[in-house]
Amino acid sequence: MTSNETLTLDANALASLRSGQARGLEQCYRVYGARVYRICRNLLPQNTDAEDATQEVFLKVMERIGQFEGRASFSTWLHRIAVNHCLNRIEKERRRQTSALDDSLPDSRPSPSEASALAEGNERFESFLRRLPPMQRAVLVLREVEQMSYTEISEALEIPEGTVMSRLARGRERLASMLIHRKGESDSRCAS
Amino acid sequence: MKNDKTCGEVREWLANSREDSSLRPPERLAEHLSACDNCHAYRDALDALPQLFGALRRNQPPADLFNRLQAKANEPFQEEPRPFKNLEPAKPAAGPRVPLFLRAAAGLLGFFVVTASLPERTGKQQEQGVSSGTAELFTQLDRDLLHSPRLDSTPERELLAHLNRLNEKK
Numbered sequence: 001m002t003s004n005e006t007l008t009l010d011a012n013a014l015a016s017l018r019s020g021q022a023r024g025l026e027q028c029y030r031v032y033g034a035r036v037y038r039i040c041r042n043l044l045p046q047n048t049d050a051e052d053a054t055q056e057v058f059l060k061v062m063e064r065i066g067q068f069e070g071r072a073s074f075s076t077w078l079h080r081i082a083v084n085h086c087l088n089r090i091e092k093e094r095r096r097q098t099s100a101l102d103d104s105l106p107d108s109r110p111s112p113s114e115a116s117a118l119a120e121g122n123e124r125f126e127s128f129l130r131r132l133p134p135m136q137r138a139v140l141v142l143r144e145v146e147q148m149s150y151t152e153i154s155e156a157l158e159i160p161e162g163t164v165m166s167r168l169a170r171g172r173e174r175l176a177s178m179l180i181h182r183k184g185e186s187d188s189r190c191a192s
Numbered sequence: 193m194k195n196d197k198t199c200g201e202v203r204e205w206l207a208n209s210r211e212d213s214s215l216r217p218p219e220r221l222a223e224h225l226s227a228c229d230n231c232h233a234y235r236d237a238l239d240a241l242p243q244l245f246g247a248l249r250r251n252q253p254p255a256d257l258f259n260r261l262q263a264k265a266n267e268p269f270q271e272e273p274r275p276f277k278n279l280e281p282a283k284p285a286a287g288p289r290v291p292l293f294l295r296a297a298a299g300l301l302g303f304f305v306v307t308a309s310l311p312e313r314t315g316k317q318q319e320q321g322v323s324s325g326t327a328e329l330f331t332q333l334d335r336d337l338l339h340s341p342r343l344d345s346t347p348e349r350e351l352l353a354h355l356n357r358l359n360e361k362k
């Protein structure tokens with residue numbers, strides 16, 4: 001499944017989920033599992049956190065399905081749970097490590113495992129992404145990885161569309177600067 | 193050609209205009225861009241982002257993740273239906289345990305009062321004796337039970353409160 005398709009859960013699957021049937025969870029996971037996993041993976045500081053977080057998100061969906069009133073789409077509602085879950089985890093971790101981290105950039109320093117991951121392309125890029133402030137990262141991931149519209153992102157994150165656009169622009173600027181900086185470093189290593 | 197102020201403007205324009213490829217920079221910025229290596233490198237970096245993000249789109253969850261999720265979802269079912277607790281109709285909250293003799297006393301009281309109030313409705317026959325006896329018993333029970341902190345919204349307490357109101361009317 002490509003992520004730029006509009007993901008929807010059909011009415012039967014939603015009803016199964018509401019009535020607590022295992023089939024409902026399975027169908028929900030089939031439609032949204034990969035996306036939720038990628039959101040968790042790209043928002044959380046460690047790739048390994050993504051598996052636990054994905055499971056926790058789906059358990060939350062099951063717990064709270066009774067509160068889903070259908071005012072937003074199911075997809076928006078689920079994305080909101082996924083992103084908030086990750087942001088909460090990041091915040092908890094930040095509080096735990098508060099003495100060691102810079103408040104303005106919650107996880108701007110690469111962890112030891114990230115440092116070793118800097119070796120190769122995608123992983124290096126993932127580590128750059130993780131240095132952005134969480135909300136900026138969330139906007140970029142939903143737009144660039146999940147290819148959601150401004151409106152969908154604005155609804156999922158409960159922020160105005162204008163804020164979505166400005167965070168996208170600032171996030172891209174910072175990533176581009178990191179890429180140039182990184183290239184400069186490797187160029188100077190080659191020259192020496 | 194490096195000029196920090198103009199470089200900043202160019203970068204801001206480039207970052208803001210990514211979503212609309214039809215946009216062209218104002219002439220002044222376009223001129224700078226064509227001559228500034230730094231801004232060129234910056235534009236190249238921005239151009240590389242979609243491909244880098246595209247690679248992240250290929251990340252898939254491990255194949256066994258759903259089985260693990262399913263196991264977790266079923267786990268609490270044995271003792272407490274955690275995932276579905278919100279779907280269950282709310283059970284009435286269990287009130288404090290009331291000793292049997294107090295329940296019996298309240299029941300008896302209820303019986304007396306109902307019996308006592310019948311004559312009023314049907315013609316006020318032989319009500320005096322029963323009513324005054326009930327009032328006494330009520331006063332006693334009221335002291336002992338109604339203000340007891342252990343009784344909070346029990347049927348007995350509701351009954352006593354009701355009886356209290358009836359008694360006041362009289």
Ligand SMILES: [Zn+2]
Pocket residue numbers: 193194195198199200202224228229230231232
């Ligand atoms: Zn420049």
